[in-house]
Amino acid sequence: LKNFDKESFLKKYNIENCLILLQVMRLTAIKKPHIFLELIKKLVQKEKKIKLVLIGGGELEQDLKRLFIKANLLEFVLFLGPIYDENELAKWFAVSNIFVVPTCIGLSAHHSFCYGLPVVTDNSRKNQASEFDILKDRWNCLLYKEGCIDSFCEKILELKNDIELYNELSHNCISTIKDTHSLENKAINFLQSIEQTFN
Secondary structure (H helix, E strand, O other), X not given: OOOOOHHHHHHHOOOOOOEEEXXXXXXXXXXXXXXXXXXXXXXXXXXXXXXXXXXXXXXXXHHHHHHHHHOOOHHHEEEEEOOOXXXXXXXXXXXXXXXXXXXXXXXXXXXXXXXXXXXXXXXXXXXXXXXHHHOOEOOOXXXXXXXXXXXXXXXXXXXXXXXXXXXXXXXXXXXXXXXXXXXXXXXXXXXXXHHHHHO
C-alpha cells in the first residue's frame, strides 16, 4: 500500500490500540455468523479493546446487527457492508490482527493468506469448504473445536499473546500462497488432471 497512513485510518474508525478481528465474506447461514455474538460476549470479558470488522452483506446482516444491539455489544463490531475495491480491502487486511471465520471459510483463506494474516476457524470437516485443505493447524492457522465458543476465544487470545507464534503463522500464510498454492501451481495441477482424464 503506497502512501497509506495507518494511524489516520485507525483513528478514523476509532480503533487505535484495538485487537482487530476481520471477516470478509457474505453473512449467510452456511457461515454461521451468529457464533460471533457469543464469541464477542466471551472475548470482552478478557479483552476490552477489541473490534470485530465484518465486511460483506448477506441476508443475515441486519439480523446479526439487531442481536448485537440487543446485547449492548454493538460498540465492539463494525458492519461495513460489501467492499469490492481491493485497494480499500487491502487497508483492512493491513490493520487487522486476525482473520476470523466461524466455519466454511472458502476462498477467504487464500485472500487472508496473501496478506500474511493468520486465520482462526473451526475444524469441522462437515461444514468447511474445499479451500479448508490449505489450512494447517498451528502452521498457518489455528483451528478451534467445532461448536466450542471457549475454544474459539482461546485460539484468538493465544495468537494475541504469543507474538512468536503469530509471526511464524503469518510467515507461513504467505509461504502457503507463494510456494504451494500459487496460481501457477494450480494451473499445472489443473492441466495434469485433464491429461490424466484423457490418458
